[in-house]
Amino acid sequence: MNEVEERGANSNSAARSKPAAIQRVSIVSQLVDLLGDRIRDGDYQPNSKLPSGEALAQEFNVSRATVRAAINVLATHGVLRRMNGVGVFAAPNPGVSNSLNEPTDFYRLIQQNNHQPGVENINSMLFKPSPTVRQELGMGSADEAVMTWKVFTADGSPVIYCENTIAVSTLGETLARELKQTPTLNDSLFGFLEERCGLTTSHVLAEISVSRAEECDFPGFDYSDGTPVLVIKETGIDTNEKPIWHSVELYPNNSIRFGLLRRR
C-alpha cells in the first residue's frame, strides 16, 4: 500500500463527496512534504546520505521518476544535495534562507531574519491607480482599485513598508468593500486571494532597485536623509497568466537581508 495518499479518480471522487475541502495533492508534493519532514525531524541528519532513489521508490511504492521529481524540488530549495554517482545528501545547513526566489510571507521573512514580527499602521482606500499600475494590472482608465498599506515591524521597529493594490473588478464589489473596511483581511495576501477570491498566484514578476529614503513616498516613512532603501515592485500573476495584484515594498536601512539562489 502506498504511504502516500491514494490518487487519481479515487481521491477525486472522495473529494467530491466532501466538497468542504477540495484538494488534489500530487504524489510528488506529498513526497516533498514527507521527505522534508524527515529532514526537519532529524531522521535524515545533516550531511547524511539518503536511501537511493530506487530504495525510496520501493519504500513509498512510487516510480523512481516520481522520487526524482520530489528530490528535484528539495534540491532546488537547498534542503538536499545530489552528487552524481554517489548519492543524495541532506544539506549541511538547512536553515539558509532563500527568500528572493519565492514570494514569502512577511511574517516568515522577518522570522527568518531572527526577529519578532508585528504589523502596524494598517490602512486602506479606494482609488484610481497611476497609469503605470493600471497598465501592470490591465485596468481601464476609469477602473478603481483597493489599496492597503501597512508597516511590518521586527522587534517593534519598522522594517518593511508595503502597499498592495488589487483592482475592484478582480475582487468583485462585495469583497472590495469588505477589504476596504477591514484591511487586515489580507494579512496574508496569497491566502486571502485563494480562500476568498479563488485566485491563485502562480508566480510573481518583480523588479529590484535602490533609492534614498527622502525619495520614497509612503505615509509615516520618516527616515533621516541618506538612508538607503531597497525597493521591490511586484506584480502577481495568476494561473491564467493574468496580473491580479501589484505591490510596492520598501526595505529601509538594510534591516532585512535577502538571500538568493541563482542557477544557470
Added chain:
Amino acid sequence: MNEVEERGANSNSAARSKPAAIQRVSIVSQLVDLLGDRIRDGDYQPNSKLPSGEALAQEFNVSRATVRAAINVLATHGVLRRMNGVGVFAAPNPGVSNSLNEPTDFYRLIQQNNHQPGVENINSMLFKPSPTVRQELGMGSADEAVMTWKVFTADGSPVIYCENTIAVSTLGETLARELKQTPTLNDSLFGFLEERCGLTTSHVLAEISVSRAEECDFPGFDYSDGTPVLVIKETGIDTNEKPIWHSVELYPNNSIRFGLLRRR
C-alpha cells in the same frame, strides 16, 4: 532520423575520437535551443500557439516527456506560457530581462539595460582574504587568493564595480600567477573557470543588500554622499558542492535594474 543530434554511446565515442571539443549535449537542451531559435526567428510569433506536445514529439522524434522538459525550461525563462487544456504559447513579450534568477555575464546585463558595455580599470593582486571570505571559500588562515577587480561601464559611465576572489589552491599555482599578471583573463569568470580550470559553477549563493556610497570600499568609487548602492555578494558553487569563487558587486545609483521571477 532525429532532428536532434545522435546521443548516448554513439555521440560519446564520436566525441572520444575528437577529443578537441568534448561535449555531451542532452536532447532536452538541444530542444531548448531549437525551440528558442524558432521563437527568436519569428517562426513562432508572440502569442501564437505552438504545436501540441505530441506533435512536437513526433516532429523531433523524441518522447513527449522530453518535449515537456524542454518546454519547462523555456516556460521558466518566460519565453513560453502554458495553459492547461489549451496549449503552449509563445510569450507576448520575450524581451523581459530576468537577470537576478541566473548568474549573468555583465556585458549581457548592461546590454539588456540598453547600453553599450565596456570595462575599465582592471587590476589584480595576490592576498590573504578576510576571515569572512576565507570561510565562504573554505580556505585555511594561511592560504592565499587572487583577487581581480574591475569597473564595467555603460555608454562610458561606470555602473558596476566588481571584485572576484579565487583561492590559489583552487586555481593552481601556475594559473594563479597567470591570472594575477593578466587579470583580463577572467573577463567571463564562468568561461575562464570552465576552460582553464575544468571547474563548472553549478549555482551561486547570493546575498542582496543596500548601502550608502560612502560606506563602500572600492578603489575609485567616488560617488557623492548619499548615493544608494545595491550590493550583491556571491559565492559560486561547483558541481561537487564546493565553493570556488567569491565576488562582491556594487551597483550604484540605480543605473542597472534587476528583474526577478519569483515562483512558489
Added chain:
DNA sequence: TAGTGGTCTAGACCACCAC
C-alpha cells in the same frame, strides 16, 4: 565491478478547455 544518479522512452490515465 557494483551502486548511484542522469537521461530518455512509450504508454497510460487524468483534468481542463473549447466546441
Added chain:
DNA sequence: TGGTGGTCTAGACCACTAC
C-alpha cells in the same frame, strides 16, 4: 466530445564514483 497539458509508471541505458 476531442484535443490539450499534467501526472505517473516501468523499464532501459548511460556516466560517474568508490571499492
